[in-house]
Amino acid sequence: MQQESPIRDLKGVGAALELKLQRLGITTIQGLVLHLPIRYQDRTRVRALAEVGPGDECVIQGDIQSTDIVQGRRRALVCRLRDETGGITLRFFHFAAAQIKILSPGKRLRCFGEVRPGPSGLEMIHPEYRLITQDEREVTEDTLTPVYPLTEGLPQGRLRTLIHQALEQLKIRGLNDLLPLEVKQHWRLPDLLEALLYLHQPPPSANLALLETGRHPAQRRLALEELLAHHLSLLKVRQQVQQQRAQPLPSMGELEARFLQNLPFALTSAQTRVSDEVSVDLSRSTPMLRLVQGDVGSGKTMIAALAALKAIGQGYQAAVMAPTEILAEQHFSNFKVWFEPLGITVAWLAGKVKGKQRLEQLQRIASGDAALVVGTHALFQEGVTFANLVLIVIDEQHRFGVHQRLSLREKGRDGRIAPHQLIMTATPIPRTLTMTAYADLDCSIIDELPPGRTPVNTLVISDTRRDEVVERVRAACSQGRQAYWVCTLIEESDVLESQAAEMAAQYLTESLPELRIGLIHGRMKATEKAKIMSAFKAAELDLLVATTVIEVGVDVPNASLMIIENPERLGLAQLHQLRGRVGRGSVESYCVLMYHAPLSQQGRERLRVMKETTDGFKIAEKDLELRGPGEVLGTRQTGLMQLRIADLQRDADLLPDVKQIAQAVLTHEGLSDAIIQRWMGSSEAYAQV
CATH class of the missing domain: 3.40.50.300 (P-loop containing nucleotide triphosphate hydrolases)
Known part of the structure; x- marks a missing residue:
């Protein structure tokens, strides 16, 4: 089997199934085996009922003691199952008449599901089950059962069967391991096929904690090769650019x-x-x-x-x-x-x-x-x-x-x-x-600010204290300083954001009649925006009410106070950029983050980071952790960081190794292109910048 063989070469893959797999980004057999589990189920042993507890996903078996239809808030079929050590309830909200007959008292049942607390003790809701004979041997799975990311119309069982079929063929025909032997030996890396077989079919003794956190050596082997592909693609761009000629500009001084x-x-x-x-x-x-x-x-x-x-x-x-x-x-x-x-x-x-x-x-x-x-x-x-x-x-x-x-x-x-x-x-x-x-x-x-710049003091205040914040603005402007009042995005809509800014400007004009107040938002004409900004820079305005259009590049050293409404709606990088509009002079400056309760856990974390540090690099690391590389990078490169296996936060320690391995790979003709093709396909064209 060719690794780049189309997915339809597998038995049972027709046009409809091929389309569903394409939605998962799978077009080849190689792409199929690189589609890794997100977690695992342990179906390798039958657990005694006395051993199980809430949250366990496990295989159990026992005899049905009773089967009843219970009329509660929702009509349910309820079975009571017992083994030699204890009992558990099985609850089905969707059931047919035939099921009542199958699940009759006296039958022996093997089930798989998640154990939850219920009204009368532990229970499983809609477990997978099958009838077994009284003397049937405890036949269970030989490996942990993988759970894969899915798409609509593609069940787990079908995907497992396809991946199993592909792996069996790879065992016979092999898989081209692109990393040079000296690299694998030096970094003690397992073979690619060995790593894939382990991840799709882990033994019962596998360390689940390592697997579920992505830290298992088999996962790290694949993450390293994927990061290597991205790195090589960018080195390729660099080489292409450096083959061009530029005008040398020696320093004349x-x-x-x-x-x-x-x-x-x-x-x-x-x-x-x-x-x-x-x-x-x-x-x-x-x-x-x-x-x-x-x-x-x-x-x-x-x-x-x-x-x-x-x-x-x-x-x-x-x-x-x-x-x-x-x-x-x-x-x-x-x-x-x-x-x-x-x-x-x-x-x-x-x-x-x-x-x-x-x-x-x-x-x-x-x-x-x-x-x-x-x-x-x-x-x-x-x-x-x-x-x-x-x-x-x-x-x-x-x-x-x-x-x-x-x-x-x-x-x-x-x-x-x-x-x-x-x-x-x-x-x-x-x-x-x-x-x-x-x-x-x-x-x-x-990594150094010009002398005279003062760090900005950041305060986190609930919008129930809006009146106090307005008074803070009055006090700052009465001392000859200027202030910003920033209204953040309500929805992905310029119209709604602009309306929010207009309402805020009206409210502040009524509350602070002695101040000269300007308004700037995304729906204004460029000439209007420029006029307002010029007036603010010339100190002809005391307070500028604005949307996030002022995030980048506005330099008014006399502005010493910024109010950001609903900061929980913004990413850390954007908040940091906005805060950077003040503190550009020698006067002590303040940024007030006026949030609206209740805050999500991520919202609370963002505001905590903003309050604790003004270090842009610390903020950037936290932003990456909270939002992921795609959002942090913005539109830099369209295909970039669509990582399937690697995670930039988790696998950051691999990056120095990736740089070294890239140099070794570049000494093997054609190998770089093969690695890029395996992991990125045609998307490496993104990098032509």
Whole structure:
């Protein structure tokens, strides 16, 4: 049997069953055997009734003492079963007349089910059962019984039979073990087939606790190979990019020196270190692929500015792309202030730039007159042509889709030259994700805040104390400070979120008539949003009522208080981003998380973490634990982290081994592609970013 044989090659698999298996992502026989159990049942022995307790899933047998139809809240067929050690009740809410006849007193029954407490002692509800003869030997299962993830119309029994059939064929014909012998020996890894047979058919002596927590050596063997496939696919991307040629940008220093002299502050040592790392990358003739992580307010934009000046100083163009118009416009304002005194023209391109103004900007970009171009996704639309783009800076890149980033990279090519890429994020990425999802990138971390920044004090308050919170806003604004009041998403609806913000603004205007209050939400036109933000930045407004559109990139040092309504609705990363809008000056700042009771366990945990730490990386690790890699990564890569077996939190300790094994695998021609194909199929194409 070929491992890549289609699933229909198995006996009994027709078109209808094939369709159901496809819903589980199973299209081949190899895919079928990689569909692992989520838990196990022990049907290997018959338990005495005196031994069983609530919560046990087990096989029991005994003689039926009585069978009655009981009229309660729900009509039920109730059997009383006894063995030599005790008794138990079997309860059936759905039954036919034939069942009453089968389950008659005096019959011997073997059952499997979950033991629960009932009105008259222990009971099983709708157990699996079969009649046995009085002298029938205790024939039970030889192995633990696997319980698989299912889809509608596919019962456990049918899936077990199919997997058993596939494993029997693999025992005869073998399974290609792709890991090199020296790797398996060095890391003491079991053979792939051996691991699969163990996981589908564990012996009665198997350590259930290890299996159910995913820590068994057989599971770890498969998790390691799956993580290896993801890692190799990203290394493959990196190799493809590095085969392209980029414009080397050796550091000339003149423009950068003038820029730094004009700044009213000195760079932190962390900024200097990261800037040096970027300089080394830019001096090479292979495209830079560097991710710069820095907590909110750590000064990543300075790194982008210095990188852009290296390109501009040698007569080339750089582009800065941001996910929202608010953030893009803020970058544009900053870069104009920094670069125009140096004689550098900065162009601006966003959805709201239309008509004559747009044509003018496009002309300046195409001619090369604009050395730096700042914008949103409008930068990669058709009709935008660059003269000689050699550097792309992408801010908060997880907000962009794969094709959007690809399109911008294409604009940097003249058929020969690929642009350097500098990717920045203020959403700290857990180390486990950096080592897997970002294996194609070199990573730098700005782990130091500029002097003068003060940690934000975080308070957790019930919304029953709303009046106290309003008074806190009044007090802060009366001292010349500014405040944010953030309304979070009620449902996946801009309309409802905007309505909530409008109602909050109306309530606060009535409660605080002496304050100048502004409102900003997602359904407003870009020009309206920009106008309100400018007024807030210019201190023409005391209080800004907003939705989460202000999450990224708003910089108002005079704002020292943030109120977040219903913070339990947001993920930790988003809460951390919002909190980062205050504490940007030297005045003590506060973030009030005003929750609505009752809180879920996860909601309580999120608020606890926010109260206890302002460390973005600790928050990111907890966010990964609570939400999983798919949500934390956002839209970075469509096929990424669709892990079948591995778990990034549980298996994080395997990642250093994965990196080493990848290097060994790369010395075997064609092996890397085979491992990627086994675990990711065609989805590895996602990584072309």
